Amino acid sequence: MGFEWAITYCNFSFLLKSDDDVFVHVPRVLSFLSAPTTPKKMFYAGRRYANKGPRRKGKWMVTYEEYNETRYPDFCPGFGYILSHDVNVYVGMLASKNGISVTNNVGFEVWHPPQYVCVPIKNTLVRHDVGEECQLKMFNLTIVPR
Numbered sequence: 762m763g764f765e766w767a768i769t770y771c772n773f774s775f776l777l778k779s780d781d782d783v784f785v786h787v788p789r790v791l792s793f794l795s796a797p798t799t800p801k802k803m804f805y806a807g808r809r810y811a812n813k814g815p816r817r818k819g820k821w822m823v824t825y826e827e828y829n830e831t832r833y834p835d836f837c838p839g840f841g842y843i844l845s846h847d848v849n850v851y852v853g854m855l856a857s858k859n860g861i862s863v864t865n866n867v868g869f870e871v872w873h874p875p876q877y878v879c880v881p882i883k884n885t886l887v888r889h890d891v892g893e894e895c896q897l898k899m900f901n902l903t904i905v906p907r
Contacts (some may be wrong), residue, residue: 764849774801777887779841784891784899786881789868793886794843800864804845805856807837807887809865835863838871841887 767776775794779785793799793806813833815823834857848861856863868886879895881888881902891899 768846768849774846775804776844776846777841778839778844779887780839780889782890782892783841784881784885784888784896785841786868786885786887786899786903788903789881789886790843793866793868800845802845802847803861804864805837805842805848805861806864806866806869807842808867808869808871809835809863810838811835837863837869838889840871840889841869 763778764776767773777785777790799806810833813836814831815828815833817823817825836856848856855861866884866886868884870882870885870888873882873885873888879891879898881899888899
């Protein structure tokens with residue numbers, strides 16, 4: 762519904778989808794998106810997961826009835842990714858079927874070194890699993906870098 766709302770009511774070139782426990786380094790994201798090498802259409806960027814199979818047990822279980830293949834097409838996990846306006850909702854499978862490839866970017870951090878828990882590192886664009894206190898510290902570091 763968020764995608765549908767954004768497409769209906771917002772005028773945007775890119776849409777960043779992120780979870781609530783994610784730090785977003787806004788200046789770097791804006792720099793990344795305004796770079797001449799960043800496509801303005803058919804764009805799907807994040808941490809690319811390639812050759813992943815569905816989990817058949819546990820919290821993220823997918824049944825054979827829901828998806829009967831052994832591997833998913835390349836996709837970006839839901840903690841954070843960016844889409845150009847023309848790329849729509851059913852991201853992973855539809856992107857593959859429509860010839861849209863994932864732009865992998867290491868700045869979408871699933872994991873970070875323990876010594877940098879609350880510190881953006883060189884390439885940080887979007888970092889997963891960041892608590893409220895760390896988000897504020899990281900935000901302040903983006904405003905006044907060390």
